[in-house]
Amino acid sequence: LAADIGPPYVYTVDCEGPIEDIIDTVMTAVNTPIKPYVPPDMTKEALTQRVDDYFSIDWKAYAMERMREKGWERVVTQEFMYRWLGKHPLKAQKA
Structure with missing residues (x-):
């Protein structure tokens, strides 16, 4: 369900991938403004x-x-x- 929502509400990243990918994804999430979402x-x-x-x-x-x-x-x-x-x-x- 969460993966279906996708960015900017849900971000997925390969936790076994390069640490840079994880950091980039977290920084993107932190710096992306979002509107409230109610399913x-x-x-x-x-x-x-x-x-x-x-x-x-x-x-x-x-x-x-x-x-x-x-x-x-x-x-x-x-x-x-x-x-x-x-x-x-x-x-x-x-x-």
Whole structure:
């Protein structure tokens, strides 16, 4: 990803090459003014869209579809939790 962005935001240099190449690349980076860069996926609009997408999902329908795909008739989460808690009683939390 970073290499795709390229200069002036990302510089690549062969670290096993001549030291002069490394110094030249570093000096070029230091002396090149850049504008702030925000990757498209990190913009406020993109984040807002991801959050909106997450909350607009019909989670019950999604779960039912996943259960159907797996051949599950029902979920026994509560039964499992009660059995687990019976074997692992809750301990008081430290303040």
